[in-house]
Amino acid sequence: MTTSPPRDGARPILDMNAFDPATTGSAAVQRRLSNFGAASVLFYRQPIEMVSAKGAWMTAKDGTRYLDFYNNVPSVGHSHPKVAQAVAEQIQKINIHTRYIVPIVDTYIEALKSHLPEPLSNIAMTCSGSEANDLAIRVAQAATGGQGIIVTETAYHGNTGLVTEVSPSSLKRGSLPPHVIAVPPPSRHHYGSEIAKGFRTSVETALAEFARRGIRPAALLVDSIFSSDGIFADPPGFLTDAVATIRAAGGLFIADEVQPGFGRTGEAFWGFERHGIIPDLVTMGKPMGNGFPMAALAARPEYLDRFCADVGYFNTFGGNPVAAAAGLAVLEVIRDEALQANARTIGALLQDGLREIAAVDARVSDVRGAGLFIGIDLSDEHSGRPDPDLTVRVMDAMRQQAVLIGAAGRYGATLKVRPPLCLNEAEAAQFITCFKTALSR
Template structure:
């Protein structure tokens, strides 16, 4: 990881050194901390996080709190329902049905059912089970630096976790839809890669079950190209008997600005759509939206139950998040603010062409290539991420080589917040590239 703490390094206070030691003893070796010097946060509000000394940190990374940290309406809905009833979906309850109906109204009509889980990982895992039942296949196609979850099945679909885990024996990875990977045309090239992957699965004696992509390819480096380029790939997987799963955990809930869901930018209708992180603004709720015909075979063969998925508190929280997005016009806000933010980044890139390369964005999801002599420079990306951290601005890095700045703030992020970010980034670049 480019953006990670190495034990024994950093500039931790004695108190935080003690916390790190406690964490290592209690949580074990598999966890990671962001930044060369980890950040110790104690509360959040809106687009701000605060440390123990009361210092504000501008959050330009956490899409989990999509309507802002500790939004008062969401907190109140959570507390009110927790004080009234907190139980599962095996009892009749209006709350889950009210939310399910309102959520489904944001989708095209053929997507008519929703199943609830606690995490996006579970939603993608459930989608795979459904796809196997619907198609009779087991093969999965993913992009080559994808992230789709932490269950056994979804970790094996998450190439960004690393070769010790992914790909699994039934998974084929194809190049992400970037101009470098498909110089002859992204739409046709990506569709051809899907067909080639299906042939590779059949050579292994496997039938394709599904193609799964994050519809803005965020872990691959935020590849957007011309909206609509995904359509031929969707046609290709269906022609091979498989389904298309749109992973909306990162691009969903209005983040891309012009539409509620990332797949809508492409004018396509997925067979299944997985939802996660932003759905509960920090409360663990997620789901899978499907066409009724896709779930029919699975529903006939198996029962589905999840003790906490869709519980009464989760439904109340998720409903309030959806209401806030709509009442506060956050989707349109993301479109307008994101466009201004991207323009500011491009102007900054023009002043620092030795370091800043291509700027890509859809709403409040932006990426900037960090380069040296025109080549990816993950070390410089790490310096920039940590330089921003030292100015109390939080982002991370993404992409196969970790050289792409990943900027993904809560949706209430303003143009003045963007200006603060641009000022901090300019200062970091001046520090590392003095004239």
């Protein structure tokens, strides 16, 4: 259990292969830095200026076409025509807040609810996953009367003030506040083969520490595929015991589906479904609008009732009709193009190919995940220790072959594979070939 960000060689995720502002960049880079200042986050030491994107591909200003294995926001494919058309048509009709009734908003919410467990019948629309997680924490604290939040040690849940406090991976210095405790993620490194038992024990230890501090627990908050921690999906069901433990202590379970949701894991529409549990609160965002900014909190009505009795909630842009049109189009594309099934099929092909590489190259120390959300651990072939320097070299070598990919995990030594759900067999094979080449450089 940790109460502060790890510093034993750990690397903040946004620092992995990031542009060094001290170096000389192009005029476009300098323009960005002058506008964004210290808040600028650019990928690669030589940033790419993009001009267009379609399907699983992005095109740079110099004409290079990049196979995108990094961006999980345009999940049904970059610039999907059905989403673009829905947005264009709706914005020409009406786009206003939810204090007026515009039928497409309720049509969308009902379509979204058809993918959720029945108890989660109330939806609060927001504009970002950060807002959704911020609201979920506030609802959990109001519903339970507690303040304590349990997260994992390299978690990222957003960037509002409240949510940054429960995002250890965001903190470059300092400690987590007393009401937040970070526990090790559900990995074999920490728990061996007893993932469910070990993770439950970590939650129990955190609860005991809260008791020592005189803090009542409010929630266990996890990204249900633990993407920032390095991607831990298996075995299915390992979350069940930990969820039962937090509920027995009077807290709630918040499933952060901002990254694993909307069919990405292949086997289920939501990450929590793989564990056979019904959360108390579910947050979602990123792929929800395929690039149009929208997010939401799904809640059991009794919890939202308690929160709204004291504070209430309204979001000017959350749930606007254009967002609803984008979201409805995304759900229809996932259904009509069988993208959840495609994630399962193509994801299995990718994992098979990656495991073949791992069988002959000790530097690929683990391959794990579900559907089109896969983690590839890279390690020193002699010591077996995580090798973030190798990870950066591989990312650079992949970029040289026009493939985009990012990193995750405590040490930044896990390649995070999350291409658009429309990825096809040829594109998956191209990735495998490029990865082999990158390891040989």
